Amino acid sequence: MGKAKLDLLQGTLDLMVLRTLAVLGPLHGYGIARRIEQVSGNEVLLNQGTIYASLVRLQQRGWITAAWGTSGNNRRAKFYSLTKSGRRQLADDARYWQRLSSVMDRVLAWQAEGGDK
Amino acid sequence: MTDSLRQALNRLRAFFRKEPLDRDLDAEMAAHLELAIDENLRRGIAPEEARRQALVPFGGVEQARERHREARGLPALDTLLQDLRYTFRTLRRDRGFALIAVLILGLGIGANVAVFSVVDTILLRPLPFRDPQQLVRIVEKNPTSGESSKTYTADATEDFQQQNHSFQSVSGYFAFTPPDNFKLIGKDQPTPVTGILAAEGFFQTLGVEPSLGRLFRAEEFVKHAQPVTLLSYPFWMRRLGGDRNIVGKAINLDGAPVTVVGVLPATFDFGSVFSPGAKIDLFVPYCMDDFREDGNDLALVGRLKPGVSLAAAQSEADQLFPQLYFAHHHPDWGKGYTGQLTELKQYVNGKLRRALTVLWCAAGLILLIVCVNLSNLLLARAAARGKEFAMRSALGAGRGRLIRQLLTESLVLSLAGAFLGAGIAFGVTSYLARQGSIALPMLGFVRVDGAALAWTLSIAILAALLFGLAPGLRSSGRNLTEALKDSGPGMSEGRKHDRMRSALVVSEVALACVLLVGAGLLLRSFLRVLDVDLGFEPSRAAAISVDYADGGSPDKRAAIWQEVLRQASGIPGVEAAGISDNLPMSRNRSWGIRAKGGDYDGGKYQGAFVYIVSPGYFKAMGMRLIEGRDFSWKDAPKSEKVIVINETVARKLWQGQDPIGRTAEAGGGKARVIGVIADVHETNAEEGARWQMYFPASQAGPEGAYLVLRSKLPPPALAPSVMRTLRQLNPGQPATEFKPIQTLVDHATSPRRFFMLLVSVFAGLGLLLASLGIYGVISYTVARQRQEIGIRMALGATQGNVLQGVLSRTLRLTLVGIMTGMIGSFAAGRLIASLLFETRPTDPATFAAMAGLLCTVALIAGYFPAHRAARIDPMVALRIE
Numbered sequence: 001m002g003k004a005k006l007d008l009l010q011g012t013l014d015l016m017v018l019r020t021l022a023v024l025g026p027l028h029g030y031g032i033a034r035r036i037e038q039v040s041g042n043e044v045l046l047n048q049g050t051i052y053a054s055l056v057r058l059q060q061r062g063w064i065t066a067a068w069g070t071s072g073n074n075r076r077a078k079f080y081s082l083t084k085s086g087r088r089q090l091a092d093d094a095r096y097w098q099r100l101s102s103v104m105d106r107v108l109a110w111q112a113e114g115g116d117k
Numbered sequence: 118m119t120d121s122l123r124q125a126l127n128r129l130r131a132f133f134r135k136e137p138l139d140r141d142l143d144a145e146m147a148a149h150l151e152l153a154i155d156e157n158l159r160r161g162i163a164p165e166e167a168r169r170q171a172l173v174p175f176g177g178v179e180q181a182r183e184r185h186r187e188a189r190g191l192p193a194l195d196t197l198l199q200d201l202r203y204t205f206r207t208l209r210r211d212r213g214f215a216l217i218a219v220l221i222l223g224l225g226i227g228a229n230v231a232v233f234s235v236v237d238t239i240l241l242r243p244l245p246f247r248d249p250q251q252l253v254r255i256v257e258k259n260p261t262s263g264e265s266s267k268t269y270t271a272d273a274t275e276d277f278q279q280q281n282h283s284f285q286s287v288s289g290y291f292a293f294t295p296p297d298n299f300k301l302i303g304k305d306q307p308t309p310v311t312g313i314l315a316a317e318g319f320f321q322t323l324g325v326e327p328s329l330g331r332l333f334r335a336e337e338f339v340k341h342a343q344p345v346t347l348l349s350y351p352f353w354m355r356r357l358g359g360d361r362n363i364v365g366k367a368i369n370l371d372g373a374p375v376t377v378v379g380v381l382p383a384t385f386d387f388g389s390v391f392s393p394g395a396k397i398d399l400f401v402p403y404c405m406d407d408f409r410e411d412g413n414d415l416a417l418v419g420r421l422k423p424g425v426s427l428a429a430a431q432s433e434a435d436q437l438f439p440q441l442y443f444a445h446h447h448p449d450w451g452k453g454y455t456g457q458l459t460e461l462k463q464y465v466n467g468k469l470r471r472a473l474t475v476l477w478c479a480a481g482l483i484l485l486i487v488c489v490n491l492s493n494l495l496l497a498r499a500a501a502r503g504k505e506f507a508m509r510s511a512l513g514a515g516r517g518r519l520i521r522q523l524l525t526e527s528l529v530l531s532l533a534g535a536f537l538g539a540g541i542a543f544g545v546t547s548y549l550a551r552q553g554s555i556a557l558p559m560l561g562f563v564r565v566d567g568a569a570l571a572w573t574l575s576i577a578i579l580a581a582l583l584f585g586l587a588p589g590l591r592s593s594g595r596n597l598t599e600a601l602k603d604s605g606p607g608m609s610e611g612r613k614h615d616r617m618r619s620a621l622v623v624s625e626v627a628l629a630c631v632l633l634v635g636a637g638l639l640l641r642s643f644l645r646v647l648d649v650d651l652g653f654e655p656s657r658a659a660a661i662s663v664d665y666a667d668g669g670s671p672d673k674r675a676a677i678w679q680e681v682l683r684q685a686s687g688i689p690g691v692e693a694a695g696i697s698d699n700l701p702m703s704r705n706r707s708w709g710i711r712a713k714g715g716d717y718d719g720g721k722y723q724g725a726f727v728y729i730v731s732p733g734y735f736k737a738m739g740m741r742l743i744e745g746r747d748f749s750w751k752d753a754p755k756s757e758k759v760i761v762i763n764e765t766v767a768r769k770l771w772q773g774q775d776p777i778g779r780t781a782e783a784g785g786g787k788a789r790v791i792g793v794i795a796d797v798h799e800t801n802a803e804e805g806a807r808w809q810m811y812f813p814a815s816q817a818g819p820e821g822a823y824l825v826l827r828s829k830l831p832p833p834a835l836a837p838s839v840m841r842t843l844r845q846l847n848p849g850q851p852a853t854e855f856k857p858i859q860t861l862v863d864h865a866t867s868p869r870r871f872f873m874l875l876v877s878v879f880a881g882l883g884l885l886l887a888s889l890g891i892y893g894v895i896s897y898t899v900a901r902q903r904q905e906i907g908i909r910m911a912l913g914a915t916q917g918n919v920l921q922g923v924l925s926r927t928l929r930l931t932l933v934g935i936m937t938g939m940i941g942s943f944a945a946g947r948l949i950a951s952l953l954f955e956t957r958p959t960d961p962a963t964f965a966a967m968a969g970l971l972c973t974v975a976l977i978a979g980y981f982p983a984h985r986a987a988r989i990d991p992m993v994a995l996r997i998e
Binding site for chain 2: 028029030031033034037046047048049050052053054056057059060061062063071073075076077078085089
């Protein structure tokens with residue numbers, strides 16, 4: 001089994017999906033799931049099936065759109081792409097996460113030094 | 118903001134497009150797996166393994182689908198629908214329970230909505246006039262003798278109109294209109310119609326706009342003006358077929374053409390506000406000049422100026438009224454009125470407030486009993502379903518989910534009950550609205566409207582919460598393993614359950630007891646009212662309004678009346694016949710009377726009810742002559758003026774003396790007292806008799822004439838020959854109704870009958886529900902104790918012992934309920950004390966009778982399960998389980 005994989009925090013999957021689509025352009029659900037696994041270095045515990053709940057949620061908010069199309073190897077698949085408001089949302093969320101993680105970094109670093117400051 | 122709005126809309130859309138979305142998702146997930154398999158194959162993995170390696174990272178397909186649905190749709194609603202589906206399934210399985218529950222609830226809610234509609238119409242809703250809070254009814258303070266002391270003369274009215282500064286307008290109507298005072302002459306036989314004389318500005322004061330044509334104009338209120346009339350909406354629809362071209366045309370009233378100037382709106386029902394139970398067909402102008410020589414006859418209504426308070430107007434009225442002369446031409450008649458201002462609505466419904474409140478409380482009690490009963494039923498079901506719930510929670514259903522399930526069930530039942538109840542209420546209210554003979558104001562407007570429906574819905578939901586929550590909390594709160602182990606009988610949980618059910622039954626009995634005692638007191642009062650010696654015998658007497666033309670000549674009138682009576686007496690089956698221009702408990706009119714040289718109340722004239730009658734009237738009405746003689750035709754116009762007085766007048770004016778032969782000053786002259794007649798209840802059965810006097814028609818001017826016949830034949834059987842006789846004498850005789858005198862009494866007692874009947878129906882319902890509750894709980898106990906009873910019988914208990922045991926348990930429950938109920942009943946008795954008639958609110962007979970009734974019914978309800986218990990076969994009972 002090896003080291004336990006990371007549980008995804010609430011809302012992080014949505015951000016990962018948005019980011020993936022921003023970088024790679026239109027992609028189907030399987031592609032998105034694989035990319036997230038690859039980028040995370042297989043550290044994230046992701047049931048690929050759960051990505052569809054995230055996709056429909058983002059779609060309903062109008063941040064991504066979906067359309068059936070044909071994949072490289074001639075398979076029919078549903079392709080998702082980022083909308084303008086999705087791009088805006090991604091920027092907002094990314095900024096938020098960066099701030100949060102830098103704060104978390106600081107807090108954790110301080111604890112690691114034994115709190116002598 | 119817009120994003121979340123869009124999401125909400127999308128969720129809603131997704132909720133209704135489950136299947137296509139699911140199909141789409143399935144296709145997408147299939148594509149996903151294919152893509153994954155493709156990739157694995159490309160990496161050189163064997164097909165079987167490639168498939169497995171695609172499936173593993175995907176996770177559960179069903180979970181993915183479920184999460185997709187939750188993310189896109191309305192999961193709460195889905196759960197609700199699931200609950201509903203489940204509810205319908207369980208209720209279908211338990212059809213008997215569902216049916217009884219809905220029926221009981223329907224009755225309870227129906228009763229409440231119907232009563233609410235009545236209360237809403239009579240008490241809560243504003244009167245159907247513009248700014249009704251400005252409208253004020255003006256009557257004398259301390260009215261002593263009927264309408265005459267609630268009315269004003271034409272001159273006094275005009276003076277008040279001119280002198281006051283509080284009112285925008287003051288107007289009124291002629292208060293002494295008898296029913297059928299006009300005859301409408303058309304192509305067919307003349308028909309009687311009732312027309313009210315309305316003073317100038319009457320409709321404007323009320324704020325009534327005609328639905329067709331116009332109101333009366335000022336020039337139509339002067340002497341010898343061209344006769345005009347305004348039609349009431351129902352009359353216009355019924356008699357003139359709703360002819361929209363009627364305005365400007367003439368109808369023939371009493372032989373003269375009268376121009377129709379307008380039709381009043383359907384919302385204006387004069388009778389329902391000013392004269393409950395009366396139906397008014399049309400209106401004609403009241404010309405002040407025609408009435409200057411008469412007494413008080415205008416009933417006044419005023420509209421306050423905006424911003425003027427009732428108190429301010431009252432204090433002005435207190436200054437003005439004592440200065441008003443009765444008649445300008447007769448300063449010798451004196452001056453000095455009083456004026457009591459009451460908001461019109463208060464005047465109309467004030468006396469009914471208490472009765473309606475009581476009715477409302479009774480309906481509320483019924484609903485409470487219904488809820489308790491259903492709680493009990495549900496509790497019994499919950500007990501039976503204990504294992505089912507335990508199983509469900511073992512399978513992962515949370516406590517909240519189980520409570521929600523139970524609440525959904527009770528909500529579904531309540532809403533079904535509400536639906537039924539609204540139907541019942543609709544039926545009852547439309548029935549009531551057609552009961553023109555019940556003398557309750559505004560009753561014709563009673564209907565189930567939006568407010569009533571909102572009321573239905575809210576009490577249904579409240580009921581659901583009330584009766585669903587207790588069993589819900591109990592059954593869901595049970596310990597899982599214990600519930601699964603508890604195989605029912607004999608376990609401690611079962612006993613606790615039993616106690617709760619017993620408590621519910623006890624409270625049901627107590628509530629039913631309160632209702633029964635209340636109804637019993639009202640019923641006893643009603644019987645007392647029916648028992649009142651009215652001073653006449655309404656049974657077997659009937660009256661018909663007779664049309665005649667005497668040209669104002671007393672001689673001619675005497676001749677006509679004599680002939681009518683001679684012919685009427687000849688009709689087979691008629692025992693006695695007489696004529697009066699006024700019947701008891703209908704119109705009331707009073708004139709002054711004093712003893713010549715007497716000093717009662719300083720020798721001032723006293724108001725007394727006036728009846729102008731023919732010889733034989735007393736006998737036909739079944740009145741008792743105390744002393745002296747009846748009138749005879751020998752009391753001719755030119756002979757000595759005579760009068761008959763009632764006991765009250767005799768007692769007051771000639772205390773301790775024999776009044777016969779004394780001289781009274783009454784009716785504008787002197788008259789010799791020739792007889793004393795027993796007091797008659799002239800207004801209604803409940804108020805005592807007041808001053809009454811009788812003049813012979815040959816010596817006084819009657820207004821109309823009622824032929825009263827006493828006969829063993831029922832009035833409908835007699836009616837054709839009576840009408841034939843009258844038509845022979847006068848072809849112009851309108852087709853008036855030959856009405857039993859009893860209808861007058863019934864009309865006067867109708868509000869009491871109405872309330873008594875409704876409360877009794879509620880009490881009956883309460884009794885039925887309580888007995889159902891008792892039956893339910895005793896049956897349940899017996900079923901639970903089968904084994905125990907079996908053992909006891911195996912050990913030698915006889916059937917009689919078992920029967921007795923169950924019955925005594927029933928009786929114990931009932932007695933505790935009755936005891937509790939009696940305390941409530943004392944309080945309820947005090948609440949309705951003012952509605953009782955010659956019955957004390959603590960009437961021991963009523964209390965004892967109702968307690969006895971409850972015990973009897975309870976024992977009957979308990980007998981069936983007791984009987985079942987006594988027939989338990991010990992061998993069978995012990996073998997079970």
